[in-house]
Amino acid sequence: MKTAVVTDSTAYIPKELREKWGIYMIPLSVIFDHETYREEIDISAEEFYKEVKQRELPSTSMPPIGEFVALFEKLMKEYDAVISIHLSSGISGTFQGAVSAGDMVDGIKVYPFDSEISAMVQGFYALEAAELAEQGVHAEEILERLKEMKRSIRAYFMVDDLSHLQRGGRLSNAQALIGSLLQVKPLLHFQDKKIVPFEKVRTRKKAMNRVVELLAADANSGEEYRAVIIHANREAEALEWKSELESLFPNVEFLLSYFGPVIGTHLGEGSMGLGWYKK
Template sequence: MSKIAIVTDSTAYLPTDTIHKYGITVVPLMVNFGQESHKEGVDITSDQFFARLAVEKNLPTTSQPSVGEMVQAYERLLESHDSVIGIFLSSKLSGTAHSAETASRMVEGDITVIDSKITAFGQARLVLTACEMIAAGNDKETIVAKLNEMVETIKAFFIVDSLEHLHRGGRVSGAAALIGSLLQVKPILHVEDGKLELLEKVRTRKKSLARIAELVKEKQIAGKHITMAIVYTDNPSDAAEVAEQFRQQFPEADISTAQIGPVIGTHVGPGLLGFIFDQQ
């Protein structure tokens, strides 16, 4: 029995085998088509979601887990563990972390909630680091300190085909969304203190990719190893091609691809390429 349990939400998009290997508890967020609700990763797959998004007239909505669901997860885990570390997507993107924090005050037990200030691969990196540290025998204080340190160093850049989905979901302003309507403009966004913001306006996809490579190089820390995921929505071949380009530009880096699921996909829309990386 592990003394420390790990819980996260579905927007970490962890592979099923990883969840089983480490015994990670995943609390799903919901994606809603009108009155029809689906638990992310349980009732609807990413491929099913993007196929439906392409033909739906109305944009779906998303909703966070309830405080009650979080309480149930904590209580169940504390039956067999001494403590719980919860790692959730950025509180600037969802109320999930706030629900998790509220629930932690309603349960008797040692629970620490960490706002990842990111989502997808960045959130997954924190979860996996915690699991590996538990397996290595680290105590909770050491693990939490390491995670809090990583939260401040994980970086993310994104190219979206259009800012329409982000604007309609309330994630970027109307003024920023207008940029996406300009011919051949590929907005570059980044995550700053947990919030998705417009960084630069670059014309053409080729130039935007070149600019992101420059930005990654600017963020490179001497002596640190880069672990990066090229994240995508409905465009896996596009992500694979770009990942190969980046492997040539960053030969020492560990670069993979990972799909973003329904909840984040609702807000970024189809055609996204994201570059989420950590340096250790």
């Protein structure tokens, strides 16, 4: 059985890595003043963070269902199945788009997978699936492995300014929480597919230290982990954090990634996250 792996742009897997593993990418878009830009194609993260300073705040949109249908129809010429891995269905309609498109095409079995997360943590699922697909592992077995990964996947992130998440309506229970959260730097995470505060922490440094404690609680078991530091236009700070973490956790492989235009619209510049899973 030949299985294709599809993910969306919010996994922010660099093009070279996608090409190396044969991962297909379907883009979400940012919309500035009625102009639509497909991220990773029409606008890079670097261009976005420049643009956002000069223009009205953008909005975002999921890929049109027709794009999923067109991609799945193209893939059916070469593959028997598709695993389509997407950002959490609690924050975007993208996963549901893949489900609907899968129902519309005949001739290829489509397995949509809700990562219940986003960014490179979602990318971890796509890379794992691609590696197994290349070995000829059956799509259903690949899905079992992804479900197993879900048990150890963790991700925490912090934003500089909560108003982006509030404006985009992606912070759950926002009305009740926002007043008490604006004075602090809440550490955020996903629960039941939605973004919720994990803990209220007063400063960015304290939030980062708390994430390190959470990683230690898992990784101090000595088992092999893979982690990713994700930043919204804060590469120098992220690199510094990466080298600190590498010296603290020799059993963890650390990658560096970024929040691109779509996720950056909802989190705002300066956001930082750390995600990991047991290899």
